[in-house]
Amino acid sequence: MSRTYLTLLDPLTRLVGARGAMIVSAEDGLVVAEFLMENVKGSALAALAASLANRVARVVETSGRGAPRFMQLQAKGGSVFVALAPADLILVLLTGPETAAGAARLEMLQAVERMG
């Protein structure tokens, strides 16, 4: 796995409550790079996050409000954060409920900038 991508993912995994970070191909939902805790199924996270991101993109396009750049799926037991990256990639972060959303968002947007 590319060292560059792992370097990008490392700060995300250091956030309090982070369970896994990955770079995913948006089109086919396949893992490009991942850094996960042992009980996290990367292929599932990748496929589901990409599918959700694609659906959101259709909503945004229909609404005429530009393009999505960041999203957070909030659930009782945690969140899935997705940031859209260049080259049809997405950056995905799976967290528990204790993760500060503001910190996650900032780290992810900074990581996307570095990918650009």
Place this chain on the structure above:
Amino acid sequence: MIDDIRAWTAELAADPSSLIFLRLGEALRRRSQMEAALKVAVAGLTRYPHLPDAHDLYARILSDAGDLERAFDEWDMTLRLVPTHAGALKGIGFLYFRAGENELALQHLEAALQETPDDEGLAQAVERVRDLLQPPPLEPVEPEVEASAPPPTPDERVLLVDAGGLPIRGRLTDPAGVEIGERIGALLAGTAREAARAAGLLSLGEWQGLLIECTQANLCLVKPTPETYLFEVQDPDVPIGQLGLRAERTARAARRWLEAMR
């Protein structure tokens, strides 16, 4: 105070792991030395990432510096660590009050008062919020989702749909003023199902909301009831943290309206 700051600074310099950073950071904050206060707080948090008082200190500094979104996150973290932390309850209570969420403000301020019953300033704040929440005189008023939503803007921005994506209330137009409610509603049903599936299969439990930051707006999808979805569009300069709060407020109005309809 200056002597204390000097002494605490020396103590912290001699022992960077000392918890004196809490007192030092608070003192610097009270003197509006924000940059120094931030440095002390962040350094302390780095050493003690699970210390509730450290998050509380950081939140107070962020709040004074006007970064309310991050302040909220830090107090939220404090409460996750200690659900009865008075400082965090008070802080979040005031943030909700500033956002116009008086019910949530009262809930948190009352909880803080339970922990610190001798705090006179807090007791007064609780009374004030209670007064604001006095029910209005009884008169027949048709509940409106829009009445509780942010001020109307040229394009309509709030849409309530059923589980199948059929619009129930509200309107949605694109920036050119074209009605798009039905199309968006149809997409929302699938999006909500996808959100539920993702949350379920990733063992996150029940999904609660979807916040979306776009280049030209911020969008939010929440579930006022198990059978309905609420979609709200906000200007991009509204902080994304506030988006969720506003959507929750609109969702509460939607629930009241749905109850009244039944």
Place this chain on the structure above:
Amino acid sequence: MRTVEPWVAEPLNAFVTESSARLTLLMTSSGQVVAQHGFAGALDVMSAAALGAGIMASSQELAALMRWPPFRIMVHQGRAQGHFLCRFQTPRGWWIGLVVYGTDTSLGLVELFFDQLVEQLLAATPHEEKPREVLTADFEAELNASLRALFGR
């Protein structure tokens, strides 16, 4: 949906629902169709199954030639459509899944839910039934019986 084995129906139905696949064929490694679900249209299902089995068989041979472990999954990805082939073991022998999917889903989702399908099929396979010996003399009759069951001829 058409299936020779009734216990295949529920897992296959769940897979198609979750993955949004256009067409799914489950077949034995020799290309005999066990189940079919989706929009076949004018597609010659039996030929598609035979070809799918042939592709998997030749890829196994290629892997053996290269001294690699056998391939489990093969994907042909087009612009608007993809074909996903997956070989998996069941108590009834090796089976192959051929999944045709479009742009309303993704390879990641197809793979994710196909893995679930395999788990569910393994759990649903009746264990009390021993595989019947196929004698040469009965083979033709068995094949015709399964064709009749599948296509109602």
